[in-house]
């Protein structure tokens with residue numbers, strides 16, 4: 277049943293200027309014309325956004341707000357049980373609303389005093405170089421749509437729940453925010469597609485699906501796990517391996533299924549040393565060497 281994923285639905289703009297979000301055949305909202313029109317309208321707002329303008333305000337419907345209330349309450353409970361202390365404390369300081377979907381401007385207003393990160397709108401997938409590179413300026417590109425109301429605890433694509441309850445709770449930690457900035461600085465140093473893909477994959481196995489040991493228990497810090505009602509309970513069943521940059525950067529993975537192999541740090545210190553240390557020093561050449569020796 278679960279193909280919970282990180283795969284954005286493609287967005288296109290026709291010659292007439294009409295914006296269309298192409299939902300997959302399995303998407304819970306694919307046969308709901310009202311939902312599809314809604315998705316197109318929200319994507320159009322993001323596509324028309326220009327840097328420096330006010331972030332588009334979305335008038336969320338009662339149905340959308342209800343989806344948020346359900347999933348925010350469930351994920352808050354699961355976070356207490358499965359997330360690491362660094363994330364739980366960051367989420368407590370950020371204190372995102374549980375009763376309504378926060379506008380991106382509201383997320384930024386809460387995050388900026390903590391770590392300086394600001395949210396800007398994205399229609400869907402942002403080119404990797406732009407998405408990761410913007411971390412250098414403490415900017416995070418975020419979608420604004422929300423999953424279909426028929427399945428509030430499931431989404432086949434990253435939605436506001438993932439971007440906000442996953443990433444913003446992580447970005448409220450000064451330690452994780454600094455690591456994101458290091459990723460952004462690395463993007464400015466690299467030029468090959470191989471190095472960019474390697475960076476994205478190390479990020480995937482750390483900031484999206486990373487876990488760490490804490491008081492003898494495995495706890496998560498990755499945004500993909502923090503925002504997944506199903507996977508947050510399953511990660512303890514995964515094969516856990518010690519941090520290994522070469523493996524993380526070259527391992528093939530299927531983003532439509534729960535991850536069978538996860539990389540487990542012994543502490544936030546180790547994430548900073550190994551993952552942060554890699555991002556801080558990576559170059560096209562250092563990645564080429566790592567890839568060659570696989």
Ligand SMILES: [Fe+2]
Pocket residue numbers: 282434438443484499500
């Ligand atoms: Fe993400």
